[in-house]
Amino acid sequence: MQFLQQTINGITIGSFYALVALGYTMVYGVLKMINFAHGGMFMWGAYIGLTVTTGLVALVGYASPWALVPTLIAVMVAVAGIGVLVERVAYRPLRTAGRLAPLISALGMAFILESLARNVYGASWKTYLPGLVPGGRVALLGNVRISVMQVLVLLVSFLLMALLYLFVYRTRVGTAMRAVAQDHEVSRLMGIDVDRIIATVFLIGPGLGGMAGLIVGTYYGSFDFTLGWSFGLRAFIAAILGGIGNIPGAMLGGMLLGIVETFAAGYISPQWKDVIAYVILIFILIFRPTGLLGERVAEKL
Amino acid sequence: MPLLKIENLHTFYGHVHALKGINLEVEEGEIVTLIGANGAGKSTTLRTISGLVRPREGRIEFNGHLLNNVPAHQIVQMGISHVPEGRRIFTTLTVMENLMMGAYTIRDERVIQENLERVFTLFPRLAERKNQLGGTLSGGEQQMLTIGRALMARPRLLLLDEPSLGLAPMLVRAIFETIREINAGGTTILLVEQNARAALKIAHRAYVLETGRVVLSGPAHELMQDERVRKAYLGER
Ligand SMILES: Nc1ncnc2c1ncn2[C@@H]1O[C@H](COP(=O)(O)OP(=O)(O)OP(=O)(O)O)[C@@H](O)[C@H]1O
Ligand SMILES: [Mg+2]
Numbered sequence: 001m002q003f004l005q006q007t008i009n010g011i012t013i014g015s016f017y018a019l020v021a022l023g024y025t026m027v028y029g030v031l032k033m034i035n036f037a038h039g040g041m042f043m044w045g046a047y048i049g050l051t052v053t054t055g056l057v058a059l060v061g062y063a064s065p066w067a068l069v070p071t072l073i074a075v076m077v078a079v080a081g082i083g084v085l086v087e088r089v090a091y092r093p094l095r096t097a098g099r100l101a102p103l104i105s106a107l108g109m110a111f112i113l114e115s116l117a118r119n120v121y122g123a124s125w126k127t128y129l130p131g132l133v134p135g136g137r138v139a140l141l142g143n144v145r146i147s148v149m150q151v152l153v154l155l156v157s158f159l160l161m162a163l164l165y166l167f168v169y170r171t172r173v174g175t176a177m178r179a180v181a182q183d184h185e186v187s188r189l190m191g192i193d194v195d196r197i198i199a200t201v202f203l204i205g206p207g208l209g210g211m212a213g214l215i216v217g218t219y220y221g222s223f224d225f226t227l228g229w230s231f232g233l234r235a236f237i238a239a240i241l242g243g244i245g246n247i248p249g250a251m252l253g254g255m256l257l258g259i260v261e262t263f264a265a266g267y268i269s270p271q272w273k274d275v276i277a278y279v280i281l282i283f284i285l286i287f288r289p290t291g292l293l294g295e296r297v298a299e300k301l
Numbered sequence: 302m303p304l305l306k307i308e309n310l311h312t313f314y315g316h317v318h319a320l321k322g323i324n325l326e327v328e329e330g331e332i333v334t335l336i337g338a339n340g341a342g343k344s345t346t347l348r349t350i351s352g353l354v355r356p357r358e359g360r361i362e363f364n365g366h367l368l369n370n371v372p373a374h375q376i377v378q379m380g381i382s383h384v385p386e387g388r389r390i391f392t393t394l395t396v397m398e399n400l401m402m403g404a405y406t407i408r409d410e411r412v413i414q415e416n417l418e419r420v421f422t423l424f425p426r427l428a429e430r431k432n433q434l435g436g437t438l439s440g441g442e443q444q445m446l447t448i449g450r451a452l453m454a455r456p457r458l459l460l461l462d463e464p465s466l467g468l469a470p471m472l473v474r475a476i477f478e479t480i481r482e483i484n485a486g487g488t489t490i491l492l493v494e495q496n497a498r499a500a501l502k503i504a505h506r507a508y509v510l511e512t513g514r515v516v517l518s519g520p521a522h523e524l525m526q527d528e529r530v531r532k533a534y535l536g537e538r
Contacts, residue, residue, distance in 0.1 A: 172401070179391050179402050185353055186389045191377035191406035191454065 004144050006266045007259065012150050014258025015157035016219070019212035020235030021242065021250040022164065023205030029181035029245040030201050033099070036106040037086055039232015040113030041206040045079045045213020046223050047121055053132055063131030068218065072156075072211055079210025080203045082113075087202040092195070110228070118225040127222040153215055160208060161251055167204075168247055177201065181245065241281055243294025252292055257281070302365065304329040304489055305350070305458060310359035312342075312349045319345040321513035322359070327458065327491055332484050334492045334500040334521065336534055337510035343493040344386050346510070347460045350491075351383035352376045363458065378406045382456035386463050386493075388443045390450070392436030396427055399435050399446055403453030413453070419486075420449040423479060441472040445479075452483065459483065462493045477503055497534040501525045509534070 020042050027035040052074045056067045090109050094102045134152060137145040168174035180187045180197045187194055216231065217223050234257065242253025260280055265273035284292070305327040312320040320342050327333045335343050348354045350361055352373030361368040368376060382403075391399050400420060404413045421428040424445040430438060438446060444464060451459060461480065465473040477499050484490050484503075494500035501507055501521045509517035509530065517524065524530050 172405070175394065175398050175401060176405060178394060178398075182391050182393055183389055186385060186391070187402075188353065188373040189351060189377065189383050189385065190402045190450075191374045192402070193372075193374045 001142055001144055002266070004141065006262055008140075008144075008146055008150065009266075010259030010262035011255060012153055012219075012258070013262060014255035015154060015161075016212055016216050016231075016254070017235045017238040017257050018161065018251045018254025019157055019215070020209050020232065021239035021254045022161070022247065023209040024236050024239040025242070025244055025247060025250040026177075026201050026205045028239070029247075030177065030198050031091070031095075031102070033091070033102050034106065034236070035091075035205075036103070037090075037109035037113055038205065038209055039228035039235070040110045040117075041079050041082055041086070041228075042209040042213045042216075042232055042235070043117060043223075043225065043228035044082060044113060045075050045210030046217035046227060047117055047126070047213075048078050048210070049075045049214035049217055050121075050126055050128060053129060057129055057132075063129045065132060065134040067132055068214075072214060075210045075214045076207045079213070080207035082210075083202040083206025084199055086206075087199060092198075114225055114228055117228075121225070123225060125222045125224045126217075128218050133218055133221070149219065153219055156211075156215065160211065164204070164208065165247065165251075173197070173200065237278075237281065241284065241291055243291030246291070246293045249291055249293035256292075303327060304364060305491070306360075306362040307346075307350070308360045308362075310346070310349060310361065311357045312345050312354055313357050314345075314354070319513055320349065320356070323510075323513070323515055325508055325515065325518075327489060329457075329489055330484075330487070331506060332480070332490045332492060332504045334494055334497075334504035334507045335510060336494060336497040336500060336507060338533075340512070341510040342513040343510055344462055345513075347383060347385075347462050347491070347493060350376075351381060351460060353383075374406075377454055377456075380457035381460065382451035382454050382458075383460040384447050384451045384462060384464065386466070388440070388447050390435040390438070390443050390446050392434065394435055395432055396435060396438070396446060397431040399450050400427070400431075400453050403450035406454060412455070416453050416455050420452050423452070423482065424449050441468055441475075444468060444472075444476065448476075448479070448483075452488075456488060458489045458491065460491050460493075463495055464492075465494065465496050465499065473499065497530070498525075501530075 023038045024035060027033065049071050052071045053067050056071065057063045086109050090105045091102055094105055134148045136148045138148065140146050168177060176192045177197055179190065180192060180194055184194050235254065238253040238257040239250045241257060242249030261273055261277045264276035268276055303326040307323055307325040310320050310323040323346060335346060337343050345354065349356050352371060356369060363379060363381060366379060391402065400417060404416060407413050426442055427445055427449050430442065435446060448464065465476050468476065473496065480490060480492065481503050492500055492504065501524060504521040506519065507521045507524045508515050517527065517530065
């Protein structure tokens with residue numbers, strides 16, 4: 001029973017990692033670059049969500065979980081906007097400048113996003129209004145209980161991932177995205193506007209990441225400006241674990257990381273969970289350096 | 302008016318002066334071939350036409366439109382498809398997805414189906430393999446896919462960069478036969494080849510490139526008799 005409970009908790013946290021890891025992996029796919037600013041964008045999702053919910057609650061006079069619906073949309077739009085802006089001003093001008101310059105630019109953007117958040121919102125811990133989070137638990141099986149919040153979080157996360165999967169693997173623009181990930185030049189010869197596809201990736205990745213920020217913020221209740229690095233780096237590791245550039249890989253890597261962390265904390269010791277989790281991950285990478293689903297695709301030389 | 306008209310074209314890669322004033326014309330319906338040694342600038346000529354690299358000087362006119370500053374992805378829409386050197390198919394996409402990317406600029410589903418049928422008639426093998434990943438195809442099949450993919454846009458002008466490179470002799474013959482068939486179907490072709498003999502055989506006219514300059518041009522059957530061409534490119538003493 002405890003096993004089932006831990007698994008559910010692990011999947012919940014894993015779905016957060018997965019949503020954020022998708023942003024790293026999609027950008028890596030089309031630009032072969034690690035967008036270190038992605039953690040910062042994710043964190044801005046949590047802050048913008050805070051502002052929007054506070055505003056909404058002030059407007060209607062009471063806190064209700066329904067406020068999260070318009071907030072989710074507002075956060076997605078706002079953080080997608082940040083993503084597109086960052087790509088346009090900090091990455092696109094460096095597209096042909098080798099690998100190091102865009103990397104430094106991404107790290108710079110990460111610090112800028114973090115400092116901005118600290119200056120705008122202050123360094124103290126921020127807390128979502130209590131009434132926003134749906135209360136209550138539902139019995140699942142015997143004495144295994146799952147909170148209503150957890151159910152919602154899982155539903156939203158899996159829905160978003162399923163939609164993304166269908167978009168990337170079943171639509172014309174999604175296929176173009178995979179084409180761009182493989183060969184920019186040939187994609188242009190197909191009539192694909194590569195700049196536009198890259199902008200689309202910076203709309204979707206940060207959009208998802210921003211929503212994850214809101215979800216994580218409300219799930220844990222409180223956070224501060226270090227959220228971007230602490231959580232963002234773990235999601236980045238999840239992306240590497242799944243095979244960077246691979247979309248199902250990011251989902252799998254996120255889930256696995258969440259489950260391993262939760263099991264390590266629950267069965268061994270919360271103080272040692274990071275040590276145990278990352279030792280396991282390092283082992284996986286030793287045996288599969290390209291990540292779990294990386295380069296699984298047949299490629300003839 | 303020629304379909305493609307290139308005047309005094311200069312292209313640089315950094316400080317490398319790759320094209321030093323090329324003049325070239327292609328009439329509608331022709332097969333024109335561009336031959337020359339390694340590094341002569343054949344690929345660069347095609348890459349400048351399709352917009353992958355920008356010329357520093359000169360003019361490229363297609364169907365009366367100046368192409369110099371048109372981005373590559375719009376040039377496809379104007380009717381030029383470029384099959385680049387070295388079989389660059391999308392290995393992680395299926396054969397069908399590769400072909401659909403070739404038709405990316407076409408929004409009319411009916412036209413796409415028509416083009417697909419034409420490609421499958423030309424290359425029945427691709428129809429058999431349509432659900433396979435591009436990377437699992439043999440070398441010859443990959444070359445069919447690159448050509449089929451380019452034809453999915455139904456181009457008026459097809460640029461082919463060394464389509465026979467690295468293929469077994471039997472496949473080489475088949476590819477040249479296919480090129481002739483595509484041309485007979487109404488597509489104008491600008492063909493770059495190392496295999497000068499085979500290229501001159503199917504071409505109407507030819508240009509010989511040496512270090513970024515056109516040194517000879519004329520009807521293909523005449524160039525085939527030319528002493529310099531025979532010595533330098535047809536392996537005769
Ligand atoms: N990306 C590049 N950067 C710098 N120089 C280049 C680049 N591409 C080509 N060149 C140079 O430009 C010149 C023309 O090259 P190009 O590829 O057009 O030759 P080619 O005739 O197609 O040769 P090949 O038969 O080997 O394919 C060569 O001197 C080559 O070294
Ligand atoms: Mg070449």
